[in-house]
Amino acid sequence: MVFVELFVVLAFIYLGARIGGIGIGLAGGAGVLVLSLFLGVDTGHIPVDVILIIMSVIAAIAAMQVAGGLEWLVDLSETFLRKNPKHITFYAPVVTYFMTLLAGTGHTAFSTLPVIAEVAKEQGIRPSRPLGISVVASQIAITASPISAAVVFFSGILEPIGVSYLTLLAVCIPTTFIACMVGAFVSNFLGCELKDDPVYQARLEKGLIKLQGKTQRDILPTAKPATYIFITAIIGVIVYATLISDTVNLIPNPSLGRNEAIMVFMLSAATAIVAFTKIDASEIANAATFKSGMSACICVLGVAWLGDTFVSSHINDIKALSADVLNQYPWMLAVTLFFASMLLYSQGATTTALMPAALAIGVAPITAIASFAAVSALFVLPTYPTLLAAVQMDDTGSTRIGNMVFNHPFLIPGLVTISTSVALGFAFGGIML
Template sequence: MILVEVFTVLLFIYLGARIGGIGIGLAGGAGVLVLTLFLGVKAGHVPVDVILIIMSVITAIAAMQVAGGLDWLVDLSEKFLRKHPKRITFYAPIVTYMMTLLAGTGHTAFSTLPVIAEVAKEQGIRPSRPLSISVVASQIAITASPISAALVFFSGLLEPLGVGYLTLLAICIPSTFLACMIGAFTANFIGCELKDDPVYKERLAKGLVKMQGVTKREILPTAKLATAIFVAAIVAVIIYATLISDALHIIENPTLKRNDAIMVFMLTAAAAIVIFTKIDASKISNVSTFKSGMSACICVLGVAWLGDTLVSAHITEIKELSAGVLEQYPWMLAITLFFASMLLYSQGATTVALMPAALAIGVAPLTAIASFAAVSALFVLPTYPTLLAAVEMDDTGSTRIGNLVFNHPFVIPGVVTICSSVAIGFAFGGLIL
């Protein structure tokens, strides 16, 4: 029966991948139905906190977007990249990493990818190099963002084991950032030079390659204020988490738990943006970040629920099978998370589905933290939205998906980045914990 249940889970994940978009979440819900009603498995835990955090954060970001904050940040990013165009392969992932770190969602990369492609093209640099590592950086930064649902949920699992929220950030931020720079160095050597690429030559001869130049954006006068309010909310989250931490004991028995505080601060930030910038609140639900964020909620609901249903039903068998292996080879957890996230399309869903089980079977906190970055292998299958956007925005044809599906320019920089982050995480974690 276990094999039948595992096959059922994989079947519905495959079905969701074929549907695309929020299909992975829809198929996940259908998979829970089959497991529970037809195979007699008890339904697992619904990741309510993760979903509510995503909804709250996305609402604040969408309000900031309506007020022009995202356009202003993209404009700053373009000026930064154009000031250092020759180093685009290193500076582009810094931009997407920082925007994801700030926003808690990798979907902010959508607005910067056209700029990255254009600057690279103007400099005669193969656009696939900065685009590939930029997409990877926007994904792995989720595991370092103070307000990402994946990190907040993971922090909640670690606190009973003596690892606080700030300690987790102190390990994840430097390890993932340094890993992105290693990935950028690797990406700089992938593929031939743009001028030697036969696909680029063919497209250039047909007039399919266009030079757009500097993009002129109309920055709303409310943009800076909206961004300041959003950043202030993030700072408030970090300060509050510090005050209620078990390590400092500044606030004993807080009336507002950290997860609830994130939701409250983000919704308050959205309200403040609406009030002080006088934007039309009805527009918030129509912007791109809000729609992509709500889609992410459906994906996490379906897939994480499906994964938890299977894992919870067989946690005893998983402990018996995995405990000895992970104790002897702790890096195997990173490999498990890597392949799971490749199929689940979500850092949050992968974290919710597997991290509780990993810690329940006795995996050391250091191993779990170092392996955390491996939940970001969303770049392996060429179906993730930011990856597809990068391919579409590169009119030189250098960022292309091969006939073998896996032979695309995102794989090598992504694998190098995750491996580097895991290794650096073990090193940093060993010093801090």
């Protein structure tokens, strides 16, 4: 029966991947139905806190977007990149990394990708180089964002075994950022020079390539106040988490837990943005970030519930099979997370589906934290939205998907970035833990 149940889990994950979009979440729920009603498996744990945190954070981000805050941040990013155009391959991932770190979602990269492509093209730099590593940076930064669903959930299951939220961030932020810079260095040597690319030359001859210059944006007067409110809320979350942590312990026995604090800080930020900027609150639900965030909730609900239903019912068998292997080869956890995230298309879903099982079978905290970055392998299959957007926004044709599917400009920078982050995670973790 174990193999029958595993087949059901994999079949519905495959079905969800084929459907695309929120299909992975929808199919996950259908998989739980089959496991519970037809095979008699007790349903697993629903990651309610993760879903509620995603909803709260997205509400604040969407409010900031309606007020023009994201547009202002993109304008600042373009100004920064145009001041340092020669080093676009290094500066572009810095921009996408910190925008994701701030917002807790990699979809913020959508608005910066056209800027990156344009600046690279103007400098005669192959756009696939900065675009490739920028997409990867926007994905791996999820595992370092203080308000991302993946980090919040992971820290929640680490705290009972003695690893605090702040310790997790202290390891993940420097390791992922340094890894992105290593990935940028490698990306800087990938592919021929733009002027030597036959696809670029063919497009140039056909007049398909145009230089647009700096985009003129009308920044709303509400943009800056909304952004400041949102950033203040993030700082508030980190400060409060510090005050209630076992290390500082300035607020013993807090009436408001950390997860609940994130929710109320974010909802309060959204309220303050609406109140002070006078935006139309009904427009928040129409914002692109709101729609993508709600889709993420469905994905996490379905696939995490499906994964936990199977794992929790066979945890003893999984322990017996996996414990020895992971004790001898701890890096195998990173490999497992890497391939899982390729299919699940979500750092949050991969974390909620697999990390509890990893810790339950006795994986050391340092191994789990070091391997955490591997949940960001969303770049392997060339079907993720930000990856496809980067391909479409590069009119030089240098950012293209090869006829072998996997030979695209995101794969090597991504592999280098994740493997470097995992290696640094073991090094930093050995110091911090």
